[in-house]
Structure formats: C-alpha cells, structure tokens
Amino acid sequence: MLVNGQWKEKWHPFQSKDEQGRFIRQTSSIRNWITRDGSPGPTGPGGFKAEPGRYHLFVALICPWASRTLFVRKLKKLDDVLSLSIVSPVLTDQGWQFGGFDKSTQDLLYGSKYLHELYTRHDIKYTGRATVPILWDKKQDCMVNNESSDIIRMLNDAFQNYGDRDIDLYPLPLRSQIEELNQLYYEKLNNGVYRAGFASSQQAYEEAYDDVFSALEDLEFRLKDNLFVLGTQLTETDIRLFVTLIRFDIAYYGLFKCNYKRITDYRNIRAYTKRIYHIPGIRETVNFQHIQQGYYSIKSLNPSGIIPKGPLIDLDSNN
Numbered sequence: 001m002l003v004n005g006q007w008k009e010k011w012h013p014f015q016s017k018d019e020q021g022r023f024i025r026q027t028s029s030i031r032n033w034i035t036r037d038g039s040p041g042p043t044g045p046g047g048f049k050a051e052p053g054r055y056h057l058f059v060a061l062i063c064p065w066a067s068r069t070l071f072v073r074k075l076k077k078l079d080d081v082l083s084l085s086i087v088s089p090v091l092t093d094q095g096w097q098f099g100g101f102d103k104s105t106q107d108l109l110y111g112s113k114y115l116h117e118l119y120t121r122h123d124i125k126y127t128g129r130a131t132v133p134i135l136w137d138k139k140q141d142c143m144v145n146n147e148s149s150d151i152i153r154m155l156n157d158a159f160q161n162y163g164d165r166d167i168d169l170y171p172l173p174l175r176s177q178i179e180e181l182n183q184l185y186y187e188k189l190n191n192g193v194y195r196a197g198f199a200s201s202q203q204a205y206e207e208a209y210d211d212v213f214s215a216l217e218d219l220e221f222r223l224k225d226n227l228f229v230l231g232t233q234l235t236e237t238d239i240r241l242f243v244t245l246i247r248f249d250i251a252y253y254g255l256f257k258c259n260y261k262r263i264t265d266y267r268n269i270r271a272y273t274k275r276i277y278h279i280p281g282i283r284e285t286v287n288f289q290h291i292q293q294g295y296y297s298i299k300s301l302n303p304s305g306i307i308p309k310g311p312l313i314d315l316d317s318n319n
Contacts, residue, residue: 023199030147069155075279077163090294091297170235189212228272
C-alpha cells in the first residue's frame with residue numbers, strides 16, 4: 001500500500017481484520033461526483049460537469065466492483081463518451097499493473113506502469129490501498145471517485161444527455177427497495193464471498209459462508225416468478241448481483257471455499273445470470289480468462305500459482 005505517497009510493502013489481499021479474524025474492507029476515500037451541470041453531488045465539492053471525452057475509467061476485468069462500472073458504461077452506450085484503460089489481472093508485489101496480458105491495455109493517459117502511480121498523481125502524499133475502479137478527470141488532472149457504487153449512479157444519471165435516456169437503473173419508485181436489497185446482498189453476498197475467502201479464523205469463515213448461502217437461497221426464491229430481482233425492470237441491484245454471480249463458480253466456489261453449491265446448481269439464479277449475460281453488450285464486459293488468472297494469482301490463497309483447468313462456464317447453451 002501507499003504511505004505518504006510511497007509504496008511500502010508487497011501487495012496482499014488482507015485489508016484489515018477484527019479480533020475474531022473477520023475481513024474488513026477498506027472504505028473508498030475519494031468521493032467526488034460528476035453531475036449534469038457541475039454542481040456538488042452527495043459528497044465532495046462541485047466542478048465536475050458531465051462532458052463527453054472529459055473523463056477516463058480505469059478498471060480490472062477480474063474485479064467485480066470495477067466491472068459494475070463497465071456494465072453501466074456499456075448498457076448506457078457511453079463507450080464513446082468515457083475512455084477506458086484495463087489493468088492486467090495478474091497482481092504484482094506493487095498491486096495492479098498495466099499491460100502484459102491479453103485484453104489489458106497500457107495506461108492510455110499517462111503511461112504509468114502501476115495503478116498506484118495514479119493515486120500519487122492525484123495526491124502526492126496519498127496513504128491507502130490503490131484500488132479499481134478509478135474515474136479520472138482529464139481536464140483537471142485528478143481523480144473524481146474510486147467507489148464503484150457512486151460511479152454507476154453517475155453514469156446512470158449525470159451523462160443522461162450523452163447516452164441511452166431510455167435506461168434508468170435507479171428509478172424513483174423503486175429506490176427504497178433498491179437501497180434495501182443493495183445493503184442485504186452487499187453484506188451477505190458481494191462482500192460475503194470475500195469475508196469467507198479472506199477470513200483468518202474458522203468462526204469468521206463459517207459466519208461468512210452461512211451469509212453467502214442464505215443470500216443465494218433468498219435470491220433463488222425472489223427469482224421464482226421474476227425476470228429481475230424487482231420484477232420486469234433491470235436495476236442497479238441486478239448489476240451488483242450479476243458481477244458476483246458470474247465469478248462464483250470459477251473463483252469463489254473453490255478458491256474462496258464457498259463450496260456448498262455452485263450457481264449452476266440454482267435453477268432460477270442460473271437462468272437469471274444467463275439472461276443478464278445475454279443483454280446486448282454485456283458479455284463484452286466479462287472476461288473469464290482475466291477472472292480465473294487474476295484470482296488464482298493471489299499468492300496468499302494459491303501459493304503454487306497453479307491455474308485450474310475447470311470449471312467449464314457455459315452460458316450459451318439452452319440447458
């Protein structure tokens with residue numbers, strides 16, 4: 001991580017833990033908002049007006065949080081509005097690195113070797129982990145935001161004049177339900193798999209494991225008669241779920257020890273995941289090679305570095 005702008009130790013996945021060995025995720029620290037007119041958003045100062053070509057997104061295809069932003073960028077047809085750089089999935093001793101892997105890119109703005117260089121470009125004394133996604137303002141040469149949940153809302157709303165106006169992932173009548181389900185599934189499933197995988201005690205692992213599968217059982221029931229979680233309309237809750245579900249069998253089931261059931265064992269969830277995957281453009285945001293290579297490059301979880309041959313992820317068949 002960075003301490004006063006200097007990289008101080010080898011990268012590791014364990015951000016923090018409590019006395020019981022429970023994994024604690026770092027809180028995103030840069031929370032400015034792009035708005036339609038440049039006025040301040042829910043947090044941070046104003047000055048970030050939605051403009052085509054002004055902003056750049058840095059992502060990792062392995063990362064579910066970053067892939068949320070790719071999903072919305074694609075769905076809202078913002079490819080030509082918001083430029084993109086993709087890091088390599090293989091984590092190094094200095095964290096995310098640019099280039100050197102199929103479908104990854106260089107830092108297309110500044111030619112950085114490592115992602116953490118962007119954090120010190122933003123703040124020469126930055127202290128903390130260097131995470132994706134990053135939303136960058138090319139005009140002011142600074143980071144706008146590094147919290148995926150904020151970024152997907154900006155892309156949904158602030159760029160309404162430049163993307164697909166017919167798609168609203170955070171509709172006013174459903175907002176209270178969206179907030180409730182986002183919180184439920186974040187705690188138990190989205191972050192639950194990490195709490196299981198990075199637990200440092202049996203108790204912490206079993207608590208997380210139980211949360212993961214109680215959330216999946218809840219989701220399986222909700223999808224019994226629904227196309228999407230809240231009925232017939234795709235919302236940001238579905239996006240937040242999809243990026244975890246699509247990684248589950250290939251990474252979380254084995255490497256993170258979430259091995260009670262696979263997604264393919266849930267009839268409704270499997271159909272739901274396939275349904276979202278086949279929305280035009282969405283499969284382009286999913287790269288199974290990056291996902292598998294990335295997770296299995298985490299030395300603390302897979303010290304041998306061996307990449308499994310399976311499982312086969314088949315989202316194109318009718319079965």
